[in-house]
Amino acid sequence: MTTSAASARLVATLTAPLDRDRDAAYAPSVLRWPDRRLLIQRGDFEAVAVDLDDPSAPRTRFPAPWPRRFGTFTVAPGGDLAVFAGVHSVRAVDPAGAVRWEVRHGCWEGGCRILHESFEEYADSRSHVYADSGSAVFSADGTLVWAHVRGPLATAGPDPEALDEWLVIDAADGRVLGRADAETVAAGSEHVPHPDPAQMGLSVGEGQDGAPLLWGRWDGSELSVEHFGEEERILTSVSPTGEHFLTVAHDLDSLALHRVSDGAVVAELDAADAVPRHPDADPDDFDADDVMWDYECGFVDKETAISSTDQEEEYGPVRHWLLDVSGMRPAGQVAYPFPVSGTPTALGDGTWYTVSGSGDAVHLWALDS
The missing domain is CATH 2.40.128 (Lipocalin)
Incomplete structure (x- = not known):
């Protein structure tokens, strides 16, 4: 000892x-890639990214599509695109507030089976304030977005029995390149990036039911997923x-x-x-x-x-x-x-x-x- x-x-x-x-914001955090570090912070009305290695550089501000309590967010390595993983969709927004792309999916509020088209549909719903959540992150080279979402995808039609899905998305245009049944029922999740853009770790919280640990590999055409740790270990870091x-x-x-x-x-x-x-x-x-x-x-x-x-x-x-x-x-x-x-x-x-x-x-x- x-x-x-x-x-x-x-x-x-x-x-x-x-x-x-003043801004009703969460505490800041740091994103790191092999050649860049960003200080990021999320408020109710905007998300901000600052080059950690050049604090004098201009801050990049991204208008937020919904308040901070309705999901998570991340920023691309280049600092030019933010992705918001919300209750009903994963949305990419540029600094001007323009929507680059959006992938809609099932609602993270457990009792809701609506495939929402906009945040405004549930903005005043108390139950949606306490919805479960997924997460999204950019690959090491910034070309892919890995996203953990509540099924089904909007393009697939409603399916009351759909489980959570894990997606590989083209960061440039939002095309869903790969998808797999995550076989989880998440209360929340967190991606843990690997230096190889084609690999990703995902730690899922299911409350007292367990903590599934998923490992994803993308070969350019198919997403394969392995489950490690017998749903009892929380992934924290990759070397x-x-x-x-x-x-x-x-x-x-x-x-x-x-x-x-x-x-x-x-x-x-x-x-x-x-x-x-x-x-x-x-x-x-x-x-x-x-x-x-x-x-x-x-x-x-x-x-x-x-x-x-x-x-x-x-x-x-x-x-x-x-x-x-x-x-x-x-x-x-x-x-x-x-x-x-x-x-x-x-x-x-x-x-x-x-x-x-x-x-x-x-x-x-x-x-x-």
């Missing part, structure tokens, strides 16, 4: 492009080399390193074996002995990962942990020059970031050599 420390060095502090109070991925158990008790080729577990690390109880916890609080990982665990680089422990705010400062991924061994607790909040998100290029407690800034970190 490790108690050693690894010092973090502040690389940069980036101000959130939207004011969370910079593309050879491995990381997962956390649905009950948060262990982290695992897997081979991409077949999903097999290479090494595993239990929280109870790696992390001591929080030093500021009351000695009589026996719940503090039940240490759990958080939902974030990612590759800082090909040899090192970073994670955090869950539900510790009541005891004191949040704790982040470095891991040697070769054998999933603990490498030390991260020591910061000032208190940080929340979970760390690794970028795979030797850095990771944290978001300020107020959500108005992103702190970019690297190991202090």
Whole structure:
């Protein structure tokens, strides 16, 4: 059980492009591709992208087709196109607000079987505010959009028995190039990109029913899908080399390193074996002995990962942990020059970031050599 420390060095502090109070915005986050990083943020009326490596560059603003609570969004590597994965469609919007393309699908509100043509049809429906959701992301080269949607597609006609579908879409014109039955009933999902544009990971949340992990491969004509982890592991990160991925158990008790080729577990690390109880916890609080990982665990680089422990705010400062991924061994607790909040998100290029407690800034970190 490790108690050693690894010092973090502040690389940069980036101000959130939207004011969370004024613009009713979520906290910012970072998208990374092999040759570009974007700071992005979603408000009720617009989404914004900023070149993380050139903060002085103009901010790109995309008018939002619906308020933020009605789905998720992503931005192309070139920063010139935003894709909004909503309740009834996946829509690509340029900075002028023009719709480049749209793929309509079944409604994510569980009791609704309508193939909506517009957001306005359910804008005032309370049940749709709490609809389930899918997700979408661009491939590493920006040519494809991978989208997890509620079936059926509008072009296929209504089917009350349709399950969720996984789509490969041409990012240029919105043509659905490939589709597969995801065999999930999602409450939410998150794509985890692979360096190879023809591969993609998908982590699906089904509430207490499980956490299916899907791996997709696109050969140019067909989308093939494999299910890994027996619906009990949450995909969190793919290595910079593309050879491995990381997962956390649905009950948060262990982290695992897997081979991409077949999903097999290479090494595993239990929280109870790696992390001591929080030093500021009351000695009589026996719940503090039940240490759990958080939902974030990612590759800082090909040899090192970073994670955090869950539900510790009541005891004191949040704790982040470095891991040697070769054998999933603990490498030390991260020591910061000032208190940080929340979970760390690794970028795979030797850095990771944290978001300020107020959500108005992103702190970019690297190991202090």
